[in-house]
Amino acid sequence: MQKASIIVPLIPEHDREIHRLMRYLKSQEHHIAELIVCRSETPDQRRGDVLEKYTKWGRKLNLSFSIELSSTPTKAYDGTNRNRGIEKASSDILICLDADDTYAENMIEAIIWSFEKTNCDVILHNFTYDKEELFLDTFEEPAFQVLAYPEGANLLDFSTPISITLDAEKPQIHHAHISFRKSRVEERYTDIFPGADTEYCKRLIRNGKQTLYINKKMSFWNRKRSLRYKLRLAKIKLGLKK
DSSP states (O other), X not given: OOOEEEEEXXXXXXXHHHHHHHHXXXXXXXXXXXXXXXXXXXXXXXXXXXXXXXXXXXXXXXXXXXXXXXXXXXXXXXXXHHHHHHHHOOSSEEEEOOTTSEEOTTHHHHHHHHHHHHOXXXXXXXXXXXXXXXXXXXXXXXXXXXXXXXXXXXXXXXXXXXXXXXXXXXXXXXXXXXEEETTTOXXXXXXXXXXXXXXXXXXXXXXXXXXXXXXXXXXXXXXXXXXXXHHHHHHHXXXXXX
16 A cells, blocks of 8 residues: 655644644554645744754654655745645655644545545545544445536635535535645645635646545534634734734
8 A cells, every 4th residue: 555645734833733643643654654744934044943843743652754844934825835745745645634633543544545446636535513423434435426527617616515416415625635646636726715725626626637525524623723713814804913
């Protein structure tokens, strides 16, 4: 089975979440080639200290995969942070995660297995707002659905899901955790927030990438955390926070 590069966009306030994510990745480390943290707002003179901190955490957990840092001194949203990680990644299978989310046990293995089983280009999986629903029982025969770009749909309409039904359920694309093959995907994220995940996924589908949707709740989105993001964004717009 192939190993994946894990790409995580990060702002400095969420450093502590990387340590928590490392503990999760430890259980699946034999499927991981490297963890690439794509950190914004990191002055060049601080880069070495930040990398040493991450490396120290990795040593304490006895992680077998490498920890890489791609940083920029400027502010950057999730999409452009991920772009740097994509360029830096050494594996063909790239799995984009967020440090402040919670993931199903065996998710990394399930995604890699799905790529090898189907030979697809892109994988999008379901998520939940209820942590109790986070469950991945088996991945031998997951419910795959090939997503298609609907006729006449607006690429920039982030509020409307792609209109393909799966067991009477529309695929949830906003807040997607997209995994893909680096060798087959040339497209990169755009610098928009929020909505970069939705726009990127729709663009991949429009450009003919075979995109699979797995109807499994593999990640938990903490809505309370999301409210903090919204408050931070509102303060920036009002000039209360730079």
